[in-house]
Amino acid sequence: MLRLSKLTDYATVILSFMARDKIQVHAAIEIAAVTGIALPTVSKILKSLVNANVLISTRGAKGGYILARKPQQITVATIISALEGPIALTECSISRQGCEQASGCDIGGNWSLINKTIHNALESVTLADLIRPVVVSEEVLVPVSSIYR
Amino acid sequence: MLRLSKLTDYATVILSFMARDKIQVHAAIEIAAVTGIALPTVSKILKSLVNANVLISTRGAKGGYILARKPQQITVATIISALEGPIALTECSISRQGCEQASGCDIGGNWSLINKTIHNALESVTLADLIRPVVVSEEVLVPVSSIYR
């Protein structure tokens, strides 16, 4: 099902809370309480987000986490890759090494186009968009086919 | 890394071979030999593709598999969902039940927009595109941001 890990899902929930809330600094334990996610898990996620420069941490009493950038500048692609590594659908899109599909596989290049497309889609949606109230317009279409034809 | 399963990857390799080859009917054992994928695994994949109406099978001696439609009419989205079920990034995009992120999660609607976008991207690329020689144009951009702004 082209799955995103649970942790990434949690991350968007956590970041949405942080972006919505007026208060700047949030301790891990506070975030755990608000979101209902267990503290150790929250900590783990927050650490990953710090490493990806999405959050800035402060240690010690009164410490905690704040957004490193404005919500408009934090993309969904960034969030995903913070928790799951590079966004790619297939192994060989990341590195060609180890792909031993000797004879059959000539489609690497095409996969990488699809990957770029999806990456770009995720890159164009930000945290600010995620916390925006949804106004659904059903007929939004993105013609990726133009890449090929 | 927003991963696609290995089996799905194999499926594209198998289908690419079948689409490229002039001969219509291919037995599982033959496909295994050409692609270098183990026979039981190939069989498993082919069965899934038959169930998804991507392939048609014929039993008995001289039996085998053929494409159910023209390569132009088989989308990447179809191939992926044949092997992995519905394309969605998060659980709650498939069903809202069981999402107990009581307080924190107000972003379901927005995720579903992203899902639609990606689904649409995958829907617009066909098997025919996959077997086409790649002509890379680096600056292809798909403005999903227009969905929100």
Added chain:
DNA sequence: ATTAAATAGGACTAGAATAGTCCTGAATTA
């Protein structure tokens, strides 16, 4: 200084999902 609050980093475990195999049955051709 000392204590309490908070993150950093990494090791570890249990459970779930995936990949892969195998077996038995059914259909078709020669």
Added chain:
DNA sequence: TAATTCAGGACTATTCTAGTCCTATTTAAT
């Protein structure tokens, strides 16, 4: 009737994910 080939499902082993926990480090307050 025998050989070939797919159908369906059970099964196993390995990998991955989610989640927990421990120790060290940093900072603020008293």
